[in-house]
Amino acid sequence: MKKVLKILSGVLFVALLVGTFWFLWRKTRPVKILYAIVQPATDTLKQYVVATGKVQPRDEVEIKPQISGIISDVYKEAGETVRQGEVIATVKVVPEMGQLSSAESRVSVAEISLAQVRREYDRTAALHEKGIVSDEETEQSRTELAKAEEELRNAQENLEIVKEGIASRFAELSNTQIRSTIDGMILDVPIKVGNSVIQANTFNDGTTIATVADMSNMQFQGNVDETDVGKLHEGMPVQLTIGALQNVELDARLEYVAPKSTESNGVILFEVKAAVEIPEGVFVRAGYSANASVVIRSREGVLTLPEGCVEFEEGKTYVQVLTGPEDAEEQTFERREVKVGLSDGVNIEITEGVTADDKVRGARIDQK
Template sequence: IATVKVVPEMIDLNSSESRVNVAEINLDRIQAEYERQKLLFEKGVIAREEMDQSEADYKKALEELENAKDNYDIVRTGMSSKTAQYSNTQIRSTITGMILDVPVKVGNSVIQSNTFNEGTTIAVVADMNDMIFIGDLDETEVGRVHTGMPIKLSIGALEDYTFDAELEYISPKGKEESGAILFEIKAAAVIPDSVKIRAGYSANAEIVLARVEDTICVPENSIEFSGDSTFVYVLKSEKESKQDFEKRSIQIGLSDGIKVEVRKGLALGEKVRGNEIFDKK
């Protein structure tokens, strides 16, 4: 995604350079001692154990010098000869996806994340094949939904399409907005390959709480409510401009706010005052 040029801190640079110098001095001393011990061992003056100890000290000094040089290179350039392929100067994405935003420009200063700050965001990458709908649900409705429920998504920019989704997350804590308590929900959307979706689209979700098919339903405004009873006015006869209606008790079921399911009391083909009965919901 990007290449970062390391600008070393002078304190760290001086410290790492001093470590290299100390390691070289220490190596020279131990190497001289190793050479003397080697000659003495060849003449049979010292035991094998002393020779092995001297050789181990020499190898440790060599390793310390190499580590000091690598540390100096990392502080100065951001990479070392041993770990060039893992250099932190090359910024790579951890996922396969599309770059959505590059908030920095060439020449901007960036810092790495640590305990005290989040670091600099160099790019925002997203997998556009794994779309998530994020929305808010009112507290009066949150108790009626659960994860795994099917959702219908409608996107304002794509008026001719609706998309299936599955509810995956319901926030355990509500937040107050404009005097209402809302709970965040997330749903995994199923987007066909033929449709191009952009991140950040506004969308509305319709959660299906219950469903009935192949049932008689009537417009909700044609129903008369009286206590626990519901009635409609059914057309009995029609002569010229005069219509005769019969008040009939019905048993209703599900409602979507526009049409209401009629479970009992009406037959397919009958007409009620106001609108014709729909044969399907």
């Protein structure tokens, strides 16, 4: 038993000694670094200025009442489409007691006056038939009767307006019916039946009955940094990316660059707007956040390399060109000066120094 233990101890000691020497030998070996090999490719490069903002309808209006009262009916909901002049809600007028009393009194006075004028006219007409009263006096009496009848109609219509908000003969023009002023989609109806509303006037904006917008005419509204605004001008093509719409890019065209800046958290920004083209079958909701990429420079069919392959040193640019076989145990490279052009932040244009057949050192991938 003791002999077996001695043998096992010896084997373990030898194995430990061999492992130690192997580890030290591995540590003293030179490190071999492997790099990915990249070949120049022909591609299209575009340089962008990015603006962040949201997509909004170009025409968005708030519908407000022209009379104060209480909402008696609501006929539309958010998301429904309406035509210009279509009724959205109805307002029930709550008459002011002073005005109501005055209107009723005016009707009573007009009725009394009409009765008196009618009696005078009947008397004059009877005397005229007997030849006692002249034609002129009869005509004047008839005119007074017509005036009294008109005054009564006006007083009755005024009473209707005080009570109902509109006279019966002008029912089609009733301002108690709140109508849409444009064609579009209802974005919001913030009122309910029973809510009190105030008419729009010089001193008050009035209660909003609904918000209506033309969803077929959308506009991107965003901001760009002051360092980029000088590169923009009206008419430039824009690509919109909307986070809520996966795999959908919308085309737009820049139509406004603000002449005056705004400041947000110490950053100077300039507002930009772009007309958005909505393709058929795509529904863009008002207020979607979006990123707008404005193409400021573009080069097609140029030789490119990943920007990480290029070394920048003292105003010059270099690449490491593979000089040996790609599958050789040890990679060898030649440092070569090149001239570069447009960069999109990922790839860079190579104008001189390498060809499409050259192989260039890329990122470090392994070491052994």
